[in-house]
Amino acid sequence: MWKDIVSLSDDKNQVIARLPKDMTLKRDFNQNGLRAILSELNAGAYFVKEDAVQRFVALAKEGKSESFHGIVIAEIRDASVEVVVTDNDMLASMIVTGAYGGKAPQGLQLIHALARASVTKGINKLALKKALAMGAKLSAGEQFTQAVAIGRKPIEGKNAKFIALVKDISKQVLAPVEDATGKVDMLNLGETINVAVGQPLMRRIPPTAGTPGLTVQGKVLPAGDGKDAPLREGKNSAISDSDPDVLVALISGMPILHAATVDVDEVLVMNSIGVATGHVKFKGNVIVRGNIESDMIVRATGNIVVSGFIESANVQAQGDIEVAKGIIGHNVSDGKPKSCSVKAGGCIKANYAQFSELQAGNDILLAQYGMNNEMRCGQNLTIRDETGRTGTLSGGTTKVGGKVSCVNLGVEGDTATHVHAFARYKMYKDRQNKYKAHYLMAQEATMNAVRKELEFKKRPKAERSEEEQDQIARCKLAANANLEKIRLARDEYSAEFTRQLDENVIEVTSKVFTHVTIQFGEERITTKRSHGASFFRFNQFEIKCSTTLNEDALTQDF
Helix, strand or coil, rough: CCHHHHHECCCCEEEEEECCCCCCCCCCCCCCHHHHHHHHCCCCEEEEHHHHHHHHHHHHHHCCCHHHHHHEECEEEEEEEEEECCCEEECEEEEECCEEEECCCCCCHHHHHHHHCCCCCCCCCHHHHHHHHHHCCCCCCCEEEEEEEEEEECCCCCCEEEEECCCHHCCCCCCCCECCCCCCCCCCCCCCCCCCCCCCEEEEECCCCEEEECCCCCECCCCCCCCCCCCCCCECCCCCCCCCEEHHHHHHHEECCCCCCCEEEEEEEEEEEEECCCCCEEEEEEEEECEEEECCCEEEEEEEEEEECCECCCEEECCCEEEEEEEEECCCCCCCCCCEEEEEECEEEEEEEEEEEEEEECCCCEEEEEEEEEEEEEEEEECCCCCCCCCCEEEEEEEEECCEEEEEEEECCCCCEEEEEEECCHHHHHHHHHHHHHHHHHHHHHHHHHHHHHHHCCCHHHCCCCHHHHHHHHHHHHHHHHHHHHHHHHHHHHHHHHHHHCCCCCCEEEECCCCEEEECCCEEEEECCCCCCEEEEEECEEEEEEECCCCCCCCCCC
């Protein structure tokens, strides 16, 4: 039936559906069979206007005059090109739709599509050529998408940075060095880090300017410049006369690296400290290639590095104390001071410590064991080697500001071990109570301001003045602002307190023995039997323990 209805236009660019006046349509007449007839007319590749076809079918069934005059239902269409901009105007993609019997895409057509989308920057000519070539191969209505333009993202400038030109003594590892034959010399623990007068210590790399970005439509995206920071002169260091971005040493000594400067401390290097040398008090760093022997007193305003042992000596440093081997005291009667005392303003690091008093402002780190010591540190205590298999804390008393971490805790037998973790708990608790008290006071001040306002409003209007009203409003505003400020400070501190409680635990990765007293704040528990790997935590009310056997809250019968 469609065969008698459709025909090509005179220029053969369109297919027209025209109902013959003498034709009677069946009730089930629809667009079925139309495609086959179009192919017979060599118009199979034409673009079929589906809405026009449906309209013709409806009009023809009703015998409307428009169906006798003719309706264009298919036509030749050239390939179309559209450019879509996405990714915040940073990407332009070209969508080529295959021709419906018409012309393949032309170069000028691509340029016009870019212009319509206002794409002027980041255009890739090779991508355009590919879109043109692929467009010629597309079947009717088939689409091909090609990214043809990419914007340039802004590059933020880099901040000024500081490059150390000398080794960091805090990262030096005291360990025996192998010689060329592979033999280990136990007395050779590496070279001492020293600098000479005039030696460069640190270089400042100036900040860089930001590079603005550009969208595919030519919009400039600003970029921030890097932040500048000065290279600061430190203790016994100065800016170089020949290069303002270089810091040099003013004396020979040991470099102590900081964020934007380097201090140079005088260094005293001794083979050993004993009766032959006498006591040592030095303003700077002390390096001992051997041991610090019994009854010696050593004081340093910097760090103390000992390549051997500290044995029954009194050693103090304002910085760190690092001992390659061990800290050894001797057993003394109850109530008597320990024979060996090691105190550092920073950290204490050693292989092991026994029968000694250790006190550190920051961390204490022991690789093998801590036995029958009196230990105190402001931050964390860690007793564990690099493999995580060795590290025992046993006997004595230990008071730690932060977290305790070891492999084994306690010892078999009747030796008691006392561990007090998160010793800063009382300080945090007292400070939290102060915040709460301040908040209550601020609440009361706010209520007073509200009461004054209510009393003012109850008075007759004749007795109210604008000046008094403004003063009351200002007082109320100030009270509310102060209340909010204290509330934020209280909540922030409470969150910090909670975080500290979560982090500052006692972590034992292998075994907890009997007669171990665990203390947080004023709460204590003592182990009556051995346990496997365990975590001891404090929730401000009781000490909780969790183990690999999922034991929990064993505070009564532990």
